[in-house]
Each structure stands twice: as structure tokens, then as C-alpha cells.
Amino acid sequence: MAGNTPTATSYIQHHLQNLTFGHHPEHGWSIAQSAEEASEMGFWALHLDTLGWSIALGLVFVLLFRKVALKATTGVPSGLQNFVELMVEFVDNSVKDTFHGKSQLIAPLSLTIFCWVFLMNLMDLVPVDFLPMLAQKVGAMFGADPAHVYFKVVPTTDVNATLGMALSVFALIIFYTIREKGFSGFIGELTLHPFSSPNKLVQALFIPVNFLLETVTLIAKPISLALRLFGNLYAGELIFILIAMIGLWQLPLHFAWATFHILVITLQAFIFMMLTIVYLSMAVEKH
Template structure:
């Protein structure tokens, strides 16, 4: 920006464009070199930066928790063990207060969702130009480092939770029991078609709300950081530090809400109405 080589709109567009690989109509399979070209690559295009950072942070989470688990001690625990145990107890307390059934899946799933989404959200606190600049020096034109600002990532997690909702609903109640639950409430059986319509809308709203709530909050936070970066240097420090401190609450809260709603939805799938 200091060199005057790009406009404000170009700067914003650049930071909101993913490193995309897909089938471009003219060039075949290739990386996109612009926002318009990325949009033309079609449904099966892959946002490489989203995949890179989300999978990398997931591996980091698994490695760190496994490392602590394999070195756990019954004596005076170290800082890492205290940290991991605090997170596990926090998640376990939430699961026990909401999910009143026996399942070996729900607590590990809730832990994974909370920590993984928190780590992806945490990337929003990295100064907006640092890592994109490093990758630009290596010849990579685009690099979005916050996976949860990509609706494909949040949508993928939400659809995975939705698949588990359907699986446990059918497993616990059977196909007929699940269909009865959708058709015979809240109105009497004579209104079954209307009930089915209402319940299907409510059912499909679950993954949509999960995905868009997380995406919308993180995208808005990222946009504010980008706008702050366009200001004079002294104004950036005045505004970015308070916003970053406040954003710590946002990134934690969004991970927590996603986890709690996942537990609630899976508890509902196990319950008989």
C-alpha cells in the first residue's frame, strides 16, 4: 500500500481470494490467478489454502494432545498436562450436562470440534499481511490463512455433524420411528404433511445455521482487520490491538457455540419425543 501499486479495493479483493485449484474453461486444470478466474473454475475447484491450514492445524491438535497423553503423570503435572486436562474437563462437563445417554463418540467429537475450530479461528489473530507476504515471496499469489472464513470449510464441518444427526436418529429410533417423529408433531396426525414440511425445514436449518454462523462471524472479523490495515500506520496500532483483544472472545465463543449446538443436536437425535 505504501508503494501505491494497488488500490484499496484491489487490496481487499486480494486478501479475500483463496488459492484455488480447479478446471478453468480456458487453461484446463490450473491455479487461479485472480478472483474472477477462481469463480470460473466450477464446483469441484479446491481452495488449497483452506485445505492446507485446516488439515495442518488438525494434525497439530492431534500431535499435541497425543504427546501429552503419552507422557501423562499421576504426580505433579506440568503446564502442558494441566492445560490439556483443563480443556478435557471443560468439554466433559458440557457433554455431561447436555447429553444424558451413553456414547463413546460424543465427548471426543465435542473435544475435536472445540479445539480444531478454536485453532482455525486463532489464525485470525496473526497480522493480516505477515504470512501472505511470506508466501508471496515464494511465488504463491494468494494465501488465506483462516480456514473458517471459507464457507466451504464451515459447511463441511456442519454437514459432517448433520450426517451424524441423521445416523443416530435412525439408529436409535429406526427409519419408521424417525419418520413418525418428523410427521406426527407438533400438530395431530391428520396434519402429517404440514408437520413433515415444518420438521424438514427445522432439520435442514441445523447444518445451515451451524455453517453460516461460524463463517459470518469470522468473515466479518477478518474484514475488519483488513480495513484496519488500510489505515495509516499509527491508526493501525490504535485500532488493531483493542480489536484483536476483543476478537479473542469471539473466536473462543464461536468454537464453544459450535460445540454446544453439536452436543444438543446429537442429544435430540438420541431422545424419544
């Protein structure tokens, strides 16, 4: 726990603060010592914990799968290869069921999303104090004040992480729309639906309305994608933190919530993957 005798509020706030590195107007390039300092750093700051864990987990994913891919035999597969093939086939089937265009990217993209998001969500099951306390010990060794060493372990509870992925997907949606339908097709999709009329004048009246509606629809895609994952995991993490504060009774409660959370973790990873496929297939298909 943070500090000597933390209040409930400070404990929770401490747990929800990222380890931020950035340019502070007063202290220059440094690690933020408080939430205020972190927000004063503005946009040009990095959440070291989010990035560190997400990249580490991403590496776990790609290296594990790469190792299996290198040794992939056509004979009887071993345990790990079995697992990897299971994942690959599962993702491949999901993609084939939903996405009817031809693309070399969609399936690996979906696999990466599913596995990476799953691994990042999985960090939620590590008891909330383990890694932050370790980080405080390490921070203290480097001469930092333990009370100000912030460490958020679950990257998907950081809206930057989920929005970063969602915006990448959004870019792909726009890229695929333009590639399949041309730029005029993209604009047409934004302005000629859902209201259309054979009458040119009426159509001209419809265009701003359509544009408004379709733009909101389009923008809602990455926002909902990012906030759904973020919200679910943030709420889950918050409940873990709350459970961690109630003393001995936390053990059965923590177990119960963690068990339930296994479902949430998998489901959210799956939903993120599935929605990505659906959005991209909508981008490719003609209406």
C-alpha cells in the first residue's frame, strides 16, 4: 500500500495513477510525482507502465507464437502447438464467418488483437498490490519516494492503450473503405445514406443530415471499441482494489470476483476482435 497510513481515497487514487514520464513545465523531463504533475505534463507524456506491460505482453504473444510457428510440424502436434493451432483456427473461423473480402491482414490482425488484449486483461487477475509494491521497492532502491512510485499493471485500464488500438482499427476501416470503394465511394457512404431520394433537390437537402448521422456512426465505432474495453477492465480493476481494502474477507471475495472476471477478460478480448472484424467487413462490403 502506498505511504504509511493511506486513506481509502489515496489508496485507490494511488492505484489508478500511471507511472508517467514526460516534460513538466517546472521539473523538465521527469517522472511525475503526483497526479497533478502528470496532468500538467499534457499530451507529451508517456505512461511507462502501460507501454512497458503492453509491449512485454505483446512480445510474450509474438515470441511464443513465433516459436511454435518455427517448429510447426504437419505431424502430430505437441501441446503448445496444439494450443496455438486452436487459437489460429478459432480466429480463422471467426474471420471467415464474418469477413467475406480477401485480405491477408484481417486474420493476423484479429489473432493479434485477441491474444494481446487477452494477455493485457489477464494482468487484472494478478492481485492488485503485488506488482505495485514490487515497483515501489525497486523505486526505493533507485532513491525514489515509495509513496510517489505509481504503477498500474493492467494496460487495458488505461484509456490510452485501448484508444490507441481502436484508432488503429479506425484507420484501417477508413483505409479499407477507400481501397474498396474509392474516395468518392467513401464520401458517398457518408452523405447518401441512410436517406436518399431520386429527386436531386431533396437529395441535396438530405446530404447534411446524412453526413451528420454517418459521421457520428463512424466516429462512434473507435470510441465505443476503446471505451467498452477500457470501461469493463477499469471497473473490474476498481472492484479488485475495493475488495483489497476490506481485510481478511477479501480472500473469498477476491476469489469470487476473479473467477467471474476470467469470463469478462476473455469476453472483452473476443468482443474487441469480433467488432474489429465486423467493422472491417462493413468497410469492405457493398451495401
